[in-house]
Amino acid sequence: MANPFGDAMGDEGPAASGSGSFVHSADSDSEILEGFLCPICKSDLRTPERLTVHVEQEHSEEQDLLKSLKEIFSFAKQGILSKGKKKPHDSQASDSAPQARGADSSGICPTAAASLNNPLLQPGNWQAIGCECDHLAYFKAVRNPRLERYASETNKLIIRLDKLLDGCPADPDGKKRHEQSKVPWIDGRLVKLCPSCAKSFGITRRQHHCRVCGSVMC
């Protein structure tokens, strides 16, 4: 994809060392990468939590990069949290102020103490996700052979049909020879009864061989 800014930005390399995410162009090919990318190895981590964990684990030497990454996320988080909380706190403070001069001064205290008491508003409580265990590999290992059993039988018949139709001679003898060479025919003396209608063979009911699988029917 032609990038009109490719040449200009290509010289600067990745954007300011702190961000490591959002849009920045790769070095050689002017392809635009998007998302939560690690600035060092450019792998896509998809969420901010995973990005910080990745940088911590893989690039633990780059301490200042890590710090600036964390700062950005904490600023963003604070910004979002404070926007939600600003309005109720403002109105509460203005309401309780005239009351405070009245009887009890505990009007303001509950709001301040309340946010101290609220366990959810404790700052800086970023939590990592717990353990997980993936069993998909084992599951597939058990499932696939079973499915392949059905799939491989069907495939075998299809391949045989293909081979039979391919290069079949016109005359009846040649045809019979061609068919018998591709698919093994069961010996007719071993089969006494027809497998589908269970009636015996005789002068009136003759044995016929299936061309694809080689078994006998009437």
Added chain:
Amino acid sequence: MNVIRAIQLYIDKMITDAGPGMKMLMMDGETISIVSMAFAQSEMLQKEVFLFERIDSARSNERLKYLKCIVFIRPTRDNVLRLQRELRSPKYGSYYINFSNIIPRTDIKALAESDESESVREVKEIYADYLPVNPNLFSLHIPTCLQALNWNPDALERSTQGLVSVLLSFKFRPAIRFRAGSTVAQTLAKKVHETINKETALFSFRPPEDGAAPPLLLILDRRDDPITPLLNQWTYQAMVHELLTIKKQRVELSGVSGVPKDLKEVVLSTEQDEFYANNLYANFGEIATTIKVLMDEYQKKAHDQRKIESIADMKNFVETYPQFRKMSGTVTKHLVLISELSVQVGRQQLFEVSELEQEIACRADHSTQLQRVKRLVADGKLGAVNALRLVLLYAMRYERHANCDTLGLLKLLQERGGRSHIVPRMLEYISTVARQELFNTVKITDAVKLTRNLIKELKGVENVYAQHECVLKGTLEEVVKGRPLDAQYPIMGNEVPFRRPPAEVIVFIIGGATYEEALAVHRYNQEGCRIVLGGTTIHNSGSFIEEVLAATTGVPFKHSRSLQQFHQAPAGSA
């Protein structure tokens, strides 16, 4: 260390890993509670999950192949069979299977063999197997876990699995300590220890750096502290639970008069209700003040809403209306709750009863207390439940006292129609340790404890209704200060005990935890510790009495022979 957050992270990941597109969530009876306590339905809808079904309900036969089905179930035998049946005739386009705990390989094999249409895309274990009640409190919702003073095997299984999943969701490999002298605690500790050793691959976390102590899993027994669940509480969450019963974050208000129809069942969740989150541990007096503040704010907003004169005002109104509606819902809900609490306080004379309870629990003043108890039990206006509570506390405290008059009190109680057979059962239930320590029948020779008691007597008390300190508080004090615990809380396994206090502590109470203990844990957390409390259930006095009854069925009466005549339940009552 926030258990609600841990579950939210797991469920979030489970849903986002299924990719974009319309999804539905298939759960069983227990996981549906877990999910509903972590997220509101609106939040789930935002994540594109539009349909919620149970794996064990009879469903219509419509095929919805355009939906992705996220299955989140507990790894029980029945669930695996039902899932197999579903996979044989799949109704949905693709299946993403998540088990809430460790699943044995044989079950995965069985599932793989029944997936003939190749519609399963993921098979995972995520360890979200407990109910997150508060950020520092979890429960396993096992109403009665003991029988004949020993484990009920299903309850033991469920508790082990629940504890293991808590450990895995915080990535802890803890040192396990259990209460010495308690067989149930020892059994549970052993089982958890065995599971950790068996699943070495799962538990191979980086050990804590620079010589810090490993996290601590402390397993305690409810029998060591039977007083705390019986007391009347005065902090908001505890009070609502005691008087109205909070069941999985829901409160049934259908028995209450004067309640609008849409508030028959009320949801109390710290995640969605900011007022509730701020006032969980506020006591009754503070609540009245804060709700007044909330009301004033609401009135002011309502007043602002009325002044719609210009287009800008109208635009503002439409934008802020949903918030306003939400606020009005919250305000009504809490008003109804608080007014009901006040009504109950008045009706049951809780001020008087609670004061006497706290006195019996904290001080030894036999004659006056006996007089007061007699008077209150004989008083016709006092409910049978409260009378029973007072008699229980008296009986437990003055069991060995020379002038103990439990017999007389039980007679009074029986005349009133109270359930007097519970008292001998309770005396069987409390452990020997509780007898010795709580009620000071053994001389205290430890100098530290003596001085502490002396200081407590001298200092007096600021709030008569909050003087009781649960036993857990003392235990946590010792843990946090790093005092040696080996005598009372031996360590399971042969690890060298650390001398420094642990950075993180998980406390599990077999037989149920209470909100009062959660408050103690919260206070420690505010000072910088990281403690999480859990129990087989969360008790109020009613549920605790049921637990005692179930736990002591079939146990011979050793401690209450003198109360022989009260051993049998009166005909027609439980």
